[in-house]
Amino acid sequence: MDKKNRIDIYTDGGCSGNPGPGGWGFVIVYSEKIYKSSGSEKDTTNNKMELTAVIKALESYKNSLENKASKNQKVRIFTDSIYVKNGITTWIITWLKNGWKTADKKDVKNKELWMILKNLSDRINPEWEWVKGHSGDRWNEECDALVKKEINAANKKI
Numbered sequence: 382m383d384k385k386n387r388i389d390i391y392t393d394g395g396c397s398g399n400p401g402p403g404g405w406g407f408v409i410v411y412s413e414k415i416y417k418s419s420g421s422e423k424d425t426t427n428n429k430m431e432l433t434a435v436i437k438a439l440e441s442y443k444n445s446l447e448n449k450a451s452k453n454q455k456v457r458i459f460t461d462s463i464y465v466k467n468g469i470t471t472w473i474i475t476w477l478k479n480g481w482k483t484a485d486k487k488d489v490k491n492k493e494l495w496m497i498l499k500n501l502s503d504r505i506n507p508e509w510e511w512v513k514g515h516s517g518d519r520w521n522e523e524c525d526a527l528v529k530k531e532i533n534a535a536n537k538k539i
Contacts, residue, residue, distance in 0.1 A: 386454055386455060387454060387455045387456070387457055388409065388410070388411045388442065388446065388454055388455070388456045388457070389409070389410040389411075389457050389459065389520070390407060390408070390409050390410075390435075390438045390439070390442065390456065390457065390458050390459065390507070391407060391408045391409075391410070391459045391460075391512075391518075391520035391521055391523070391524050392405070392406070392407045392431070392434035392435045392438050392458065392459070392460050392462075392465075392524060393405070393406055393407075393431070393434055393460070393461060393462075393514070393521065393524035393525050393527070393528050394406075394427065394428075394429070394430025394431035394432070394433055394434040394462070394528060395427055395430055395431075395525075395528045395529075395532065396425055396426060396427050396430055396532065397532050397535075397536060399426055399427050400424055400425060400426045401424065401425070402421065402422070402423055402424070402425075402532055402535035402536045403421060403422050403425040403426070403427070403429070403430040403531075403532060403535060404419060404420065404421040404422075404430060404527070404528040404529070404530070404531025404532040404534070404535060405419060405420055405421075405430045405431075405433045405434035405437060405527075405528060405531065406418070406419035406420075406434060406523075406524045406525075406526075406527025406528045406530075406531065407419070407434050407435075407437060407438035407441070407524060407527075408520045408523050408524055408527075409438060409441065409442060409446065410520065411446055416441065416445070416446070417523070417527065418437060418438075418441060419527035419528065419530065419531045420433075420437065420531060421531035421532065421534050421535035422535060423535055428462075428464055428490070428491060429491055429494065430528070431460065431462040431464060431465050432465060432491055432494040432495070432498060433494065434460075434524070434528075435458060435460060435465055435469075435498060436494065436497050436498055436501065438458070439458075439498075439501040439502070439505055439507070440501065442456065442505065443501070443504070443505065455507075455508060456505055456506075456507040456508070457507060457508045457509075457510055458507045458508070458509050458510065459510045459511075459512045459518075459520065459521065460509070460510070460511060460512070461511070461512050461513065461514035461515075461521055462511075463511060465498075466509050466510075466511045468495065469495075469498055469499070469502055469509060470509050473495060473499055476489050476495070
């Protein structure tokens with residue numbers, strides 16, 4: 382697929398300690414333009430930040446870019462989080478069937494974030510790609526740098 386027919390979204394989240402101060406970041410590559418955003422929380426978990434990064438990225442796409450995109454442009458999400466990729470593409474099907482319970486009958490953690498992500502994913506229908514973290518992928522590394530900056534900022538707020 383050529384670059385003109387796709388919108389690539391890279392996301393990352395993390396925290397210092399788990400739980401602890403955390404950050405999220407995303408980079409959207411669209412029509413030779415780059416859009417970046419990031420944020421932090423004082424007390425969070427790594428998984429919440431990974432989910433928040435994707436949610437914020439998809440909300441940004443919906444609010445700012447969706448109307449500019451042509452109908453044949455495909456949105457691809459790149460995440461280094463197996464938790465996010467498998468959660469939204471596989472596990473969520475079972476969670477929904479089981480009333481938001483895991484296979485071992487426990488409540489799904491971060492249900493409220495999963496519900497938001499499911500809604501956005503259903504509306505946008507992105508392709509989901511896993512990218513190995515810290516492997517030299519330009520945009521994944523950029524997201525990681527945004528997350529580290531936000532974690533440092535969150536640490537200073539404590």
